[in-house]
Amino acid sequence: MQTVSSISLAGGQGKTTMVLFVARLLAAKGHTVLAIDADPQSSLTTFLGFTVEPDSPTLLEVLKKQVDTKDGIYETRYNNLFLIPSDDALDTVQDYLAGSGTGALTLGRRLKSVAKLFNYCIIDAPPQRSQISLTVIGASDGLMIPVEASVKGLQSLIRTLELINELKEEDETFGGRVLGVVPFRDRWVGLRRTTESESNIESMKQITSQWFEEDLVLPSIRESEKFKQAINRGLTLHEMGQEDLAYPIEVLVDKIYSLDGKHD
Numbered sequence: 001m002q003t004v005s006s007i008s009l010a011g012g013q014g015k016t017t018m019v020l021f022v023a024r025l026l027a028a029k030g031h032t033v034l035a036i037d038a039d040p041q042s043s044l045t046t047f048l049g050f051t052v053e054p055d056s057p058t059l060l061e062v063l064k065k066q067v068d069t070k071d072g073i074y075e076t077r078y079n080n081l082f083l084i085p086s087d088d089a090l091d092t093v094q095d096y097l098a099g100s101g102t103g104a105l106t107l108g109r110r111l112k113s114v115a116k117l118f119n120y121c122i123i124d125a126p127p128q129r130s131q132i133s134l135t136v137i138g139a140s141d142g143l144m145i146p147v148e149a150s151v152k153g154l155q156s157l158i159r160t161l162e163l164i165n166e167l168k169e170e171d172e173t174f175g176g177r178v179l180g181v182v183p184f185r186d187r188w189v190g191l192r193r194t195t196e197s198e199s200n201i202e203s204m205k206q207i208t209s210q211w212f213e214e215d216l217v218l219p220s221i222r223e224s225e226k227f228k229q230a231i232n233r234g235l236t237l238h239e240m241g242q243e244d245l246a247y248p249i250e251v252l253v254d255k256i257y258s259l260d261g262k263h264d
């Protein structure tokens with residue numbers, strides 16, 4: 001199982017959107033996929049049309065080891081796609097992770113027992129720098145960083161790269177790879193990108209090049225109502241007939257394949 005997380009340390013950067021479409025595309029290609037909602041806001045759980053029944057285990061109970069990991073995994077309405085859901089009670093896990101001393105390693109440890117059941121695990125992280133974010137990054141082989149093409153997005157990118165760098169260099173919690181930075185809500189008017197998007201994406205390239213030698217800024221996710229419509233209707237972009245908009249998701253899937261050297 002290769003584990004890939006969507007991380008960006010600000011709200012509304014496209015984390016959940018990216019997890020949803022990447023997980024669904026991998027599942028549609030026939031891979032067995034475990035999606036994990038690691039955000040107490042539980043947007044991914046909602047986007048996947050899943051309702052947590054009272055008293056049924058979620059990521060909270062899995063992290064606290066109150067249940068076996070497999071008992072926190074549910075089928076979704078989509079073939080090959082499974083979910084460890086969350087609800088707002090997940091917030092209470094912060095103290096548990098902080099108190100354990102090795103909180104950043106907790107999620108990775110809990111996933112070991114199910115690693116043989118899935119080809120890919122795709123995790124949605126919360127927007128804050130928190131114990132949950134640390135354990136999500138610690139569990140990951142690859143990270144995808146969505147960044148809104150705005151000033152807020154650039155600040156999120158810097159905070160996120162700083163955190164990844166700390167976890168990599170200082171305490172070796174993260175031994176994986178950054179798969180790419182994906183500009184989110186890239187605005188175009190007709191055939192031209194707006195000057196604001198243009199300059200923000202240029203800044204993303206400059207910021208990223210201070211940390212990495214290769215150009216990690218990937219094809220952008222366009223500003224488009226079609227994404228929201230697809231989410232609301234439970235459809236993939238391909239099912240909506242939006243192959244062009246799905247291109248950045250396809251590129252991400254290729255990057256994920258490159259983690260284990262597999263090709264479609």
Ligand code: ATP
Pocket residue numbers: 008010011012013014015016017018039041043126127185221222223224225227228231
């Ligand atoms: P949070 O930090 O709150 O978890 P997030 O980083 O997960 O946010 P998303 O929830 O994925 O961000 O996206 C933010 C909003 O943008 C959502 O309401 C979503 O419906 C909307 N959205 C998704 N794709 C697009 C798009 N291509 N263009 C415009 N809006 C979009």
Ligand code: MG
Pocket residue numbers: 015016017039043044124125
């Ligand atoms: Mg989200």
